[in-house]
Amino acid sequence: MNAKSLEKEMIALRREFHQIPEVAFEEFKTSKKIKEYLEQFGMKDIKSYASTGIAAVVYGKNPGKTIGVRVDIDALPVTEENEIPYRSTHPGKMHACGHDAHIAIGLGLAKVFYENRESLSGNVKFIFQPAEEGVGGAEPMIKEGVLQNPTVDYMLGCHLWPEIPSPKIDITSGSTFASSDVFQLHIKGFGGHGGMPEKVKDCVYAGAKVAAALKELYFSAPYEKKTVISVCSFEAPSAANVYPASCVIKGTIRTLSEKIRAKVKEDIRSLVTQILDALNIPFELTITPEYPTLVNDDKLLSIMESCAKELFGDEQIIHHGPTMAAEDFAFFTQALPSCHVKIGCGNSECCMPLHNPKFNLDESAIVTAASLLERMILELLKPE
Ligand SMILES: [Zn+2]
């Protein structure tokens, strides 16, 4: 069994998917193409989840555990600026996060395992997940039962990462992606004449105080690990001589533990209440949860590290540390023992960050990722 033998096919697949990027829950062409490819080499147990998601199972000849492999399939609302023969044909949409490569990895692995199912003890469930970018496709797929029939014992995933040179592999233990919550604060002032401040409830002043206090809370870093509190939007539309009646502040909270996450939310609530109550200005604060922290299972990660060392040598293993970006693979890590690693896809030509209109990747990383996941699955399915 060797994923490397599919190198050319996986790269061609990545380029095909690169041309048809679709955003969250609109991955209709993508989903159809994934299904067709899987059927073409004979896979039969293919089910739909969460509208555009797909799960396909390779059943080994002998009984054993079931390993889940999750790849995300959505693109971004970005206009591609790369001059490449396989550039996006969908205006305003682009695979700027490398999920096109993730699809190719998933399909390549599915083919390798399907062709070798006779020698397999256990099953491999390939989960092609929509809407990773902000909206969240993992949670609805789990709620719809993607981890059952057959029940998944362990979950694996990866993300190609341009800041890491190919073919290095990041082995970071514990929390590797941050939790994400968004907050919205609506401050309800009383508008009026710019020349008569004594007659208004000044929501611009109140909002500025809150924004400054949240930044100071971030700077003072009272939490154990690196925690982010970012005010990213401040809207108080008005004219130069008119106090607006209300203002809206929006931002994001990122943490590396669920305990700190709860504490930060509590602190923000009490800080906002304290400032605005003192000014006697009514407000409405909503904090909406997005993704939890992505926490790697220690045992699985150490097996992954051994597999990576065996395949690529000790010198290719790095400990990049956590990122404050969020990843909804985190919902799988909450549901069952899981492991997610970053695979270097940067080189001297491919150095643009993820989500950039000129992002591209070193395609050799596709083989690196597929080979590593293949080895890891075989290790986990070794008959006891
Ligand atoms: Zn992304």
Ligand SMILES: [Zn+2]
């Ligand atoms: Zn991504």
